[in-house]
Amino acid sequence: MLGTGRYVQLRLRKLPNFRKQNPELKVGFSLNSFQLVLLFAIISTLVSLTVLTGDISRGASKDVNLFSSAELASTSLLFAQRESLAYTTRFAQWVGGEVERRDVQIARALLAQRLNVVTSSNLTAGALFSQDYFKNLDEADKILAAAQPGILPRSEAKAIDIQSKAFIDSMLIETRKLVVVYQNNLDLVLAKAAVDRRHKAEQSLFVLLLFLALALIFFASLIFTLVKQYRANTKANLEQLRQITEANMQLTQSRMVVDQLEILDERKNIFITTVNHELRTPLTSIVGYIDILREKMEDTADDDLLKVIEVLERNSESLLNLVEDILSLTNLESGASGLLKSENDVTEIINDAMLSLSPLAEASHIAITLSVEEGIPTAIDANRNQFSEILTNLLSNAIKFSNDGGSVHVHVDKGITNKPTKMLRISVSDQGIGIPQSELENVFASFFRASNARKSEVTGTGLGLSIVSRIVEEHHGSITVESTLNVGTTFRVEVPMYLSEIDEYIDAHKIDVLVRAIVAIETSKVSELGSVCHEMIGVLGFYSLESMGSEISKFSTWLKANGTTVEDQILNRRDKLLEVLGSCLAQLRDTREI
DSSP states (O other): OOOHHHHHHHHHHTSOOHHHHOTTOOSSOOOOHHHHHHHHHHHHHHHHHHHHHHHHHHHHHHHHHHHHHHHHHHHHHHHHHHHHHHHHHHHHHHHTTSSBHHHHHHHHHHHHHHHTOBOTTSOBGGGGSOHHHHHHHHHHHHHHHHSOSSBOOHHHHHHHHHHHHHHHHHHHHHHHHHHHHHHHHHHHHHHHHHHHHHHHHHHHHHHHHHHHHHHHHHHHHHHHHHHHHHHHHHHHHHHHHHHHHHHHHHHHHHHHHHHHHHHHHHHHHHHHHHHHHHHHHHHHHHHHHHHHHHHHHTTSOOHHHHHHHHHHHHHHHHHHHHHHHHHHHHHHHHTOSOOOOEEEEHHHHHHHHHHHTHHHHHHTTOEEEEEEOTTOOOEEEEOHHHHHHHHHHHHHHHHHTBOTTOEEEEEEEEOOOSSSSOEEEEEEEEOBSOOOGGGGGGTTSTTOOOHHHHHSSOOOOSOHHHHHHHHHHHTTOEEEEEEETTTEEEEEEEEEBOOOHHHHHHHHTHHHHHHHHHHHHHHSOGGGHHHHHHHHHHHHHHTTOHHHHHHHHHHHHHHHHHTTSOHHHHHHHHHHHHHHHHHHHHHHHHHHHO
């Protein structure tokens, strides 16, 4: 009959998985490639807009500076023009005899000072005047230098008037020309600045419009995707709700089936127990009467009748063993075996089993030997009756399937296992017919018998090894088998050793000690690793973690050989050591949870 737990697992596996059936449905929200391109374009236009805005701001600052420079230059020009006109007027008044030469010279000095003033363009005001202007000034200076101080005499005024007429007209023309030229140049500069500003403003406007367009497209796409995703999620939620409802219905049906199976299983156990009881009573009576019949027939010479009695005896014993095995297996499956563990010496259990099977071994001239690894504790935490059944089944199989004159050897040593718990290993080896390699994986199945065993004359129910496997599992142990056809078979049983109060204390603190060792090694400086590792080796050894202490010892030995100069290699090896220690810690925790 199929186990209830197995049945539920099979039913649950058949439940639909909507996520696997609809791989295109995504949980959450993510941008598609088109939206990512749009987002990149929006960011690019935003950056470009920022750059252009900065350029416009910097252009405005330049325009302010330009206007300021133009204002300063025009002011300097106006002052120079005024001084030039004042000088020309004084000169004309001097020629007309209205002022003294000294007044003209003062006006000339003021003009010279104004012409030497530096403008905002790092040029003097005089640099803005033409060469003709300065030639006129030179001629006027010569006239002044040659004339007498004071009021110009009328005798000289007529000659100087003729010479200065051209000078005065030229000075007025050059002064007016300077203003016109400067104004034209300023207009060109301002016009160019205005064009640049308009061009940048047009670029900024274009980029801004592009940004708004891209943002509009992006948000429209985003809204479309969200609506689509919402509809898909709504559809998925409805589908999942339907499937959850269906799963609940299936689970309800499974629960009903499980309840029925549990009832049937209980009835099966009651039926098997009843049948076993009803069968065992008459079978025991039959075996007893067969023994009586054999005793009465020992003095007769009827060999045929004796053979019939032997067949009856053998078959009745086989039937009785089958009844006992079925009853034991039923008790193990139902949990009614009453497993009460206590401290037991495994060598005593082995010796008792060897003693009880000695008649069977002697009948086949088979020697049974026992060896125990020196110095190991042989106490285990076990139910004596059930563990005795393990040894009895293994030894009886080894004897039954061995050739006459062969040997069976039992060896007890320390288990080599990946479990942190201390294990004791019992190996039962024979020199019998062996088991085919292709059938080894089935040896612990109920009612299974190897093909070569079925062909032999050895009787059996195929339940012994199944019972052994269940009992070993109840003891949190493991059983393995190795066999070579026509050479022999070895069964190895590993069970936890018995822990005293001190051992229990040590075992209870293994996890904490290993955690502290990991933290100490992980947080130590490179220069401190040697001493920390030395300390941790002793601590882990005391707490029965010798294998981990050995791993640390290897690292410590490597440190001594290589020093602390190769820091990268040290850290790499330390990380690998921490991985090993972490794996052991995980195993310890798993064992503790069990």
